[in-house]
Amino acid sequence: MEQLIQQVASGLANGAIYACVALALVMIFVSTDHINFAQGEMAMFSTYISWQLIQWGLDYWIAFFAAVAISFVAGVLIERIVLRPLHTAPVLSIIVVFIGLLAICNSVAGTVWSYLIKEYPTPFPKEVFGFSGLIGAHQLGVVVVTLLVLSLLFVFFRYTPLGLAMRAAAQNPVSARLAGVRVDWMLALGWGLAAAVGAVAGMMVAHIVYLDPNMMAGILLYAFAGALLGGISSPGGAVLGGFMVGVLENLVAYLGNAIEKGFGVYIIGNGEKLTVALIIVITVLTLKPSGLFGRVVVKRV
Amino acid sequence: MVALLEVNGLRAFYGQTQALYDVAFALEQGGITTLLGANGAGKTTTLRAICNMVRTEGRVAFDGQPITGRATESIVRLGVAHVPEGRGTFTTLTVEENLRIAAYTRGRSAEVKRDLDQVFEYFPRLRERIQQQAGTLSGGEQQMLAVSRALMLRPRLMLLDEPSFGLAPLIVQEIFRILRRINEESKVSMLLVEQNAALALDLADHAYVLETGRVVMAGPSSVVKNDENIRKSYLGY
Numbered sequence: 001m002e003q004l005i006q007q008v009a010s011g012l013a014n015g016a017i018y019a020c021v022a023l024a025l026v027m028i029f030v031s032t033d034h035i036n037f038a039q040g041e042m043a044m045f046s047t048y049i050s051w052q053l054i055q056w057g058l059d060y061w062i063a064f065f066a067a068v069a070i071s072f073v074a075g076v077l078i079e080r081i082v083l084r085p086l087h088t089a090p091v092l093s094i095i096v097v098f099i100g101l102l103a104i105c106n107s108v109a110g111t112v113w114s115y116l117i118k119e120y121p122t123p124f125p126k127e128v129f130g131f132s133g134l135i136g137a138h139q140l141g142v143v144v145v146t147l148l149v150l151s152l153l154f155v156f157f158r159y160t161p162l163g164l165a166m167r168a169a170a171q172n173p174v175s176a177r178l179a180g181v182r183v184d185w186m187l188a189l190g191w192g193l194a195a196a197v198g199a200v201a202g203m204m205v206a207h208i209v210y211l212d213p214n215m216m217a218g219i220l221l222y223a224f225a226g227a228l229l230g231g232i233s234s235p236g237g238a239v240l241g242g243f244m245v246g247v248l249e250n251l252v253a254y255l256g257n258a259i260e261k262g263f264g265v266y267i268i269g270n271g272e273k274l275t276v277a278l279i280i281v282i283t284v285l286t287l288k289p290s291g292l293f294g295r296v297v298v299k300r301v
Numbered sequence: 302m303v304a305l306l307e308v309n310g311l312r313a314f315y316g317q318t319q320a321l322y323d324v325a326f327a328l329e330q331g332g333i334t335t336l337l338g339a340n341g342a343g344k345t346t347t348l349r350a351i352c353n354m355v356r357t358e359g360r361v362a363f364d365g366q367p368i369t370g371r372a373t374e375s376i377v378r379l380g381v382a383h384v385p386e387g388r389g390t391f392t393t394l395t396v397e398e399n400l401r402i403a404a405y406t407r408g409r410s411a412e413v414k415r416d417l418d419q420v421f422e423y424f425p426r427l428r429e430r431i432q433q434q435a436g437t438l439s440g441g442e443q444q445m446l447a448v449s450r451a452l453m454l455r456p457r458l459m460l461l462d463e464p465s466f467g468l469a470p471l472i473v474q475e476i477f478r479i480l481r482r483i484n485e486e487s488k489v490s491m492l493l494v495e496q497n498a499a500l501a502l503d504l505a506d507h508a509y510v511l512e513t514g515r516v517v518m519a520g521p522s523s524v525v526k527n528d529e530n531i532r533k534s535y536l537g538y
């Protein structure tokens with residue numbers, strides 16, 4: 001039983017990371033209909049920036065917030081400089097740009113900081129009072145930090161005039177312009193926020209998976225699965241989907257271990273958990289193509 | 302006196318296709334002017350061209366100030382509120398959010414609250430539906446919402462694109478009655494595009510008639526109304 005709770009807890013911690021990246025993907029998707037394949041690599045790059053700042057002697061949290069701020073500005077700039085001119089370009093050109101961004105982030109990080117795997121610090125204490133047996137201190141910290149970030153974003157989008165303008169711009173750009181909303185800047189702001197959320201995810205996960213230029217590849221895949229599972233058009237759904245994928249992959253591994261212990265038959269283990277989790281996601285999507293919480297979009301052709 | 306809106310040599314293009322040919326007209330402060338014409342005459346395009354929503358050449362001046370080539374949202378912020386064809390509802394947002402968008406630069410101030418109250422005074426039905434998703438409103442209510450959203454911009458000029466489209470006659474009457482009140486009480490000038498010429502000529506003081514992208518007739522509504530060609534083509538008697 002204790003092992004099950006441990007597995008669920010660590011699943012929640014992973015899920016929190018996926019949820020953040022999934023939300024970053026969805027934030028850009030709802031306003032542009034594009035999936036930013038470079039989201040993970042951008043987050044990885046942000047994590048390196050924070051690592052560098054820590055190396056230079058800055059306190060963890062100062063480096064953390066600095067990296068978030070830098071990522072935000074970088075996200076805004078990427079949208080304004082790289083993507084703005086492609087405003088009316090066909091989807092494939094934009095996908096090529098995303099792949100280019102991914103490759104650039106990856107190789108620049110590799111060149112500057114080398115491809116050697118690095119340890120990444122955790123800001124959380126070693127022991128958590130009361131929970132120590134069930135969930136690791138870092139895992140608990142990850143869940144708390146990401147939930148905080150997600151709630152902040154929720155409040156921002158739900159209750160502030162700027163958040164409202166961003167939602168309006170995403171939903172109906174023409175109408176938003178007619179209401180005086182600077183839609184182009186809202187898009188850039190969306191990119192900034194997505195980059196910032198991604199940075200948080202990267203810095204939280206780096207202690208678990210270690211820092212290297214390819215650390216986000218698998219995570220982006222899980223996050224994408226989570227976003228699809230929850231419904232790619234629904235920010236809340238994407239967050240929930242991210243958590244579900246996280247818990248799901250660990251439950252699969254737990255179940256596999258239990259079966260092996262009980263019956264001595266090896267069916268699935270840690271190695272296959274990604275596969276099984278993705279199979280479950282694909283099954284759900286086959287039955288419910290718009291995701292669990294997504295809206296069915298009716299398009300006139 | 303300077304005209305509130307002055308349009309000269311306005312040409313508009315959809316890709317290679319030219320939709321307006323040197324359209325010229327002027328709007329007086331405080332008045333209601335209507336653009337009449339058959340389907341495809343260029344009425345909607347004229348409104349879109351004023352707000353720079355299509356590729357445009359020519360000169361548009363608002364309150365003496367040239368606005369040609371400026372971004373749509375900048376023109377809107379100068380006080381030109383465009384109530385678009387199809388109402389432009391933000392379907393997944395609530396009625397209140399739909400209204401607050403137009404005032405988002407003014408934050409959540411008391412002034413915005415007063416403007417909301419003013420809007421609800423014109424359209425009490427919207428107050429009843431304030432927390433409802435705007436997509437669930439009836440067509441008439443969505444039209445009211447579109448006019449209200451435009452009002453929240455505190456406009457000096459309202460561009461109305463077929464506010465009667467697809468609505469029951471009683472609702473249309475109600476909306477047009479309120480449009481007149483808005484014009485008189487809030488001193489908002491209006492440029493009205495309508496298929497329903499009789500209705501438009503009743504509300505407006507001036508009328509321009511468009512045919513295939515050109516102005517073919519202009520004058521006070523009372524004169525246009527009694528023109529034989531207009532009567533035959535647009536009023537049907």
